[in-house]
Each structure stands twice: as structure tokens, then as C-alpha cells.
Amino acid sequence: MALKGKDRKKRDEFFRLIEEGQDAPAPTSSIRVPENLRKALRIAQEMGYTATASISDAAMAGIRAELEAAAYRMVLDEHYQEFPHARPDTAQIAIALAESRNDPLAEQHETIRRAAEVLQDRNPQHATDPDAVLLFAAGFQAAATA
Amino acid sequence: MSTNRPNKPRTILLDNAAIGALLNPAHPQHRRLMAIAEAQRHERSRKRNVSLGVPLAIRVEAKWDRTKPDAAAVNRLPLHDFPLTAKSTNVAARLREQLGVGLSVPDAHLGATLHETEGPHLIYTSDEPYVEAMVGNLGLTNVTTRLI
Numbered sequence: 001m002a003l004k005g006k007d008r009k010k011r012d013e014f015f016r017l018i019e020e021g022q023d024a025p026a027p028t029s030s031i032r033v034p035e036n037l038r039k040a041l042r043i044a045q046e047m048g049y050t051a052t053a054s055i056s057d058a059a060m061a062g063i064r065a066e067l068e069a070a071a072y073r074m075v076l077d078e079h080y081q082e083f084p085h086a087r088p089d090t091a092q093i094a095i096a097l098a099e100s101r102n103d104p105l106a107e108q109h110e111t112i113r114r115a116a117e118v119l120q121d122r123n124p125q126h127a128t129d130p131d132a133v134l135l136f137a138a139g140f141q142a143a144a145t146a
Numbered sequence: 147m148s149t150n151r152p153n154k155p156r157t158i159l160l161d162n163a164a165i166g167a168l169l170n171p172a173h174p175q176h177r178r179l180m181a182i183a184e185a186q187r188h189e190r191s192r193k194r195n196v197s198l199g200v201p202l203a204i205r206v207e208a209k210w211d212r213t214k215p216d217a218a219a220v221n222r223l224p225l226h227d228f229p230l231t232a233k234s235t236n237v238a239a240r241l242r243e244q245l246g247v248g249l250s251v252p253d254a255h256l257g258a259t260l261h262e263t264e265g266p267h268l269i270y271t272s273d274e275p276y277v278e279a280m281v282g283n284l285g286l287t288n289v290t291t292r293l294i
Contacts, residue, residue: 015222065193071224072187076180078219083171088181096178096185099292100196100268101154130188 011074018067033059091116094130094137105137111144112137155268155290158186158198159259160225162252163272164294165200165208168220175294182270183223197263199226203238203255234258245283257284270294 033055041058044050052058080087088096091113098106105112115136119127126132160168167175168183186198200210205227212221230238238254249257257280260267266288271277274291281289 018224061195062193065190065195068224069187069190071222072183072190075219075223076183076187079171079180082218086171086176086180088177088184092177092181093184093188096181097188100158100182100185100189102266102268102290130185 011078014074015071018071089116090120090128090130090133094133097130098134103134105134105141108137108141111140115140153266153288154196155266156196157263157265158196158268158270159228159256160198160200160204161256161269161271161273161277162204162208164270165204165210167294168223169208169210169218171218171220178294179270180220183220197226199228201228201252201255201259202230203252207250207252228255228259228263230255230258231262234262237261241284245280249280253280256280257286260284260286260289266290268292 038055041050041052041055045052052061091109094112094116095106095109097103098112112133116127116133119133119136123132164179167173168179170176173179182198186196189196200208205212210221211217214221228234234255235258237258238251241254241257242249242251256269256277260281261284267286268290269277269281270292272294274293277291281291
């Protein structure tokens with residue numbers, strides 16, 4: 001959506017803050033985490049199932065991921081407002097997702113496109129989810145090689 | 147595309163050509179770069195940890211000034227800047243010494259970034275054979291290249 005004056009200021013402030021990054025001062029604060037989750041994290045660390053060093057690290061990773069997702073969404077929405085032709089379709093996004101995961105489906109562009117079309121027809125509420133497209137595509141590929 | 151198929155990449159890098167396609171809405175591969183950005187947004191919304199970015203010497207090569215006020219919105223995509231630190235400078239200098247002046251400074255920084263960041267790696271490039279040859283000469287494994 002096109003951003004109006006106040007929203008544009010908020011957006012600019014948002015990006016200024018996230019671009020400040022790791023060097024920004026961090027006032028002392030405590031994260032209130034239920035004791036059961038602290039203990040569970042300690043066990044997962046002892047058993048080697050997580051490399052997360054602390055509750056704070058785990059929380060920061062989650063916050064960072066959330067903010068980056070928001071930043072991507074803001075930028076892409078604004079970009080498509082100005083350049084509508086730049087918006088990729090779900091098949092293209094699914095192909096990029098498969099590539100970024102080194103998924104063998106990454107080479108199967110036609111299978112992915114077909115999966116996106118079928119999903120749009122049969123299950124439109126999931127048609128914009130690239131993970132759903134890749135699952136469908138995996139199903140087609142399995143059926144083809146069965 | 148390289149035939150080696152390592153595990154899921156933890157670091158994804160863009161070369162000069164990929165940046166050109168990213169920043170120019172009229173570029174024939176621009177939608178492909180938008181799809182790559184959308185895929186990364188999708189991963190982040192599911193808290194999947196992967197770093198997408200650019201070695202800073204390649205950003206210089208691409209003349210990408212992220213503070214340019216009249217730039218398109220896409221200029222602000224939260225891509226990671228991989229710096230040329232003292233440590234990566236030593237690695238890049240060593241690579242140029244080993245491979246000769248055929249290896250440009252931005253590409254040497256790309257090689258140094260591969261050394262310094264968490265793998266496996268994925269590189270988006272318009273010149274797969276060149277990048278694959280550089281990666282091979284560097285003795286690096288777990289690196290996949292993709293054509294943009």
C-alpha cells in the first residue's frame with residue numbers, strides 16, 4: 001500500500017533503528033521467560049540439540065527474524081506499488097525458495113509451475129504459500145517416478 | 147549450476163550482476179531477484195535462520211549507495227553487508243597472491259567472505275563458470291552457484 005506522510009515517517013524511523021544494528025546501546029532489562037522454558041533450553045543445550053547460548057540469544061534471534069521479515073514486507077510492498085510488474089508469482093517464489101534450500105526440486109521449474117496452477121485451482125487459500133507449492137510439486141514428482 | 151549438492155545454505159551471497167538486477171526494475175532478471183527477496187522474507191517469517199547479503203567490495207563495484215535518497219524502495223532491503231575487516235582483507239590479499247591479478251578485488255572479497263561466514267553457501271551470479279572456478283581454486287566445498 002502507498003505510504004502517507006505519517007506512515008512514511010514511521011517507516012523511515014523503523015529503518016533507521018534496525019540499521020543502527022548491533023552497535024546500539026542495550027539498556028539493562030530482563031526478559032521474563034517461564035522457568036520451564038529456561039530449564040528446557042538448558043537441557044537442549046546439554047544434549048547438543050541447540051547451539052543457542054542463552055535465553056537472551058534465543059529471544060534476540062526471534063526478534064531479529066521478526067523485524068527482518070517486517071522490513072522485507074515493507075520494502076517489497078512499497079516497491080510493487082511503484083513497479084507492479086516487478087511482483088513475482090508464487091511459482092517464481094517457490095523456485096527461489098527451493099534454490100535457497102538446495103532442494104532437488106529447484107531444477108524442476110515446470111513441475112513447480114504446474115503445482116502452483118493446480119493449487120490455485122483446488123486450494124486457493126494455500127496458493128500463495130510457496131511451501132505449499134513445493135509440497136505439491138514434490139507430490140507430482142513422486143507420482144511421476146512411482 | 148554446480149552438481150555438488152550440499153546441505154541447505156546458511157549464507158547466500160549476491161555478486162555484482164545480481165545486484166544490478168536487484169536495483170533496476172527494468173532489468174530482465176529483476177523479478178527473479180524479487181522472488182529471491184520474497185523467499186527470504188518467507189523464511190524469516192518462519193524464523194528460519196539464513197543470511198542474505200553482499201560483500202562490501204562488490205557493493206562498491208556495483209556502485210550501490212544505500213543512502214541515496216531518490217533510490218527505489220528496494221534499496222532498503224535488509225540485506226547483510228559483509229565488511230572488509232582486517233581479517234578478511236588478509237584472506238582476500240592472500241587469495242589474490244595465490245591466484246594472480248586475474249582475481250579482482252571484489253571477487254577476492256567474495257572469496258574471503260566465503261571463508262569467514264557460516265556455510266554451506268549459495269552464490270547468485272551471472273557467471274557461474276567463473277565463480278565455480280574461483281571457488282574450486284580456493285579449495286572451498288559446500289558452495290552452490292545459481293544463475294540469475
